[in-house]
Amino acid sequence: MRVCPEGLFVEPGGFFIDPVRAVERAVVTHGHSDHARPGHRHVLATEGTLAIMRQRLGDGAGQGRQALGYGEAIRIGDTTVRLAPAGHVLGSAQVVVEFGGSRVVVSGDYKRTFDRTCAPFEPVPCDVFVTEATFGLPVFRHPPDLGEVEKLLHSMTVFPERSHVVGVYALGKCQRLITLLRAAGYERPIYLHGALTPICDLYRGFGVELGELRPATVAAKEELKGALVLAPPGAIADRWARRLSDPVVAMASGWMRVRQRARQRGVELPLVISDHADWDELCRTLDEVGAPEVWVTHGREEALVHHARSRGIRARALALVGFEEEGA
Ligand SMILES: [Zn+2]
Ligand SMILES: [Zn+2]
Numbered sequence: 001m002r003v004c005p006e007g008l009f010v011e012p013g014g015f016f017i018d019p020v021r022a023v024e025r026a027v028v029t030h031g032h033s034d035h036a037r038p039g040h041r042h043v044l045a046t047e048g049t050l051a052i053m054r055q056r057l058g059d060g061a062g063q064g065r066q067a068l069g070y071g072e073a074i075r076i077g078d079t080t081v082r083l084a085p086a087g088h089v090l091g092s093a094q095v096v097v098e099f100g101g102s103r104v105v106v107s108g109d110y111k112r113t114f115d116r117t118c119a120p121f122e123p124v125p126c127d128v129f130v131t132e133a134t135f136g137l138p139v140f141r142h143p144p145d146l147g148e149v150e151k152l153l154h155s156m157t158v159f160p161e162r163s164h165v166v167g168v169y170a171l172g173k174c175q176r177l178i179t180l181l182r183a184a185g186y187e188r189p190i191y192l193h194g195a196l197t198p199i200c201d202l203y204r205g206f207g208v209e210l211g212e213l214r215p216a217t218v219a220a221k222e223e224l225k226g227a228l229v230l231a232p233p234g235a236i237a238d239r240w241a242r243r244l245s246d247p248v249v250a251m252a253s254g255w256m257r258v259r260q261r262a263r264q265r266g267v268e269l270p271l272v273i274s275d276h277a278d279w280d281e282l283c284r285t286l287d288e289v290g291a292p293e294v295w296v297t298h299g300r301e302e303a304l305v306h307h308a309r310s311r312g313i314r315a316r317a318l319a320l321v322g323f324e325e326e327g328a
Pocket of ligand 2: 032034035109323324
């Protein structure tokens with residue numbers, strides 16, 4: 001396996017994993033736009049990821065599409081490939097590649113926190129583990145997600161007249177926040193910006209319960225008083241949100257740990273809810289897969305490489321470009 005301008009290339013199989021340019025043959029870990037690019041001739045992914053790609057990319061979702069279930073193995077060239085759950089978003093997978101008696105696992109984006117919207121991350125023992133490091137600094141330790149949801153619900157009881165508008169990434173964060181709210185006992189309708197509806201419908205099609213959702217765009221202003229409204233991050237501070245009655249602006253993201261980022265976005269109520277592993281999860285995962293060699297693809301690579309080396313692991317930073325941390 002080697003790094004090319006297009007991305008990670010598995011030479012004995014003749015395929016790329018999450019290539020950043022259109023290629024002949026791609027294995028795609030999940031549907032976020034920095035991993036699932038348009039225009040590949042052949043795409044192999046889970047059913048969930050293929051459905052997300054079709055919805056977001058239309059004709060660009062790949063000419064030939066092949067679904068592979070978690071745990072199913074297929075031969076590609078001289079390799080055997082299977083997909084293991086990554087716990088990141090619906091359909092997200094780690095790519096397990098075996099050739100010449102060794103096993104490489106490319107984890108894509110992942111987290112270890114329980115998430116009702118996708119299958120939990122499965123540690124696969126391997127010889128080479130390829131990991132992201134979006135939150136690869138010891139300062140990043142995500143708090144329990146239900147505690148963050150309690151903050152939101154508390155604010156709604158303190159300001160019952162105000163709308164609460166929460167910025168969420170359309171794929172993953174939106175549906176996870178909804179399931180967390182439902183788990184915390186919030187049963188009222190949740191209002192959605194139009195950009196969030198299609199992916200919520202897709203999740204429901206895959207059996208994820210989201211409760212009653214209503215479009216925020218057609219809802220009367222009076223109805224949105226005291227309501228909970230979810231919108232893409234780009235919409236929470238613009239004209240769209242100002243139509244709401246004196247909104248409390250919140251945002252759910254791992255980056256809300258960084259106060260400056262919250263301030264930049266005009267976020268009054270930051271909610272630290274991440275779909276990426278934090279520092280402890282990254283370190284725990286290296287322990288569990290037990291790989292003597294680790295490659296770090298993107299993010300805060302240096303600290304994780306240093307940590308791995310201190311534990312006797314051969315580690316290298318790949319510094320892959322083109323990954324914008326959508327959905328962090
Ligand atoms: Zn992602
Ligand atoms: Zn990513």
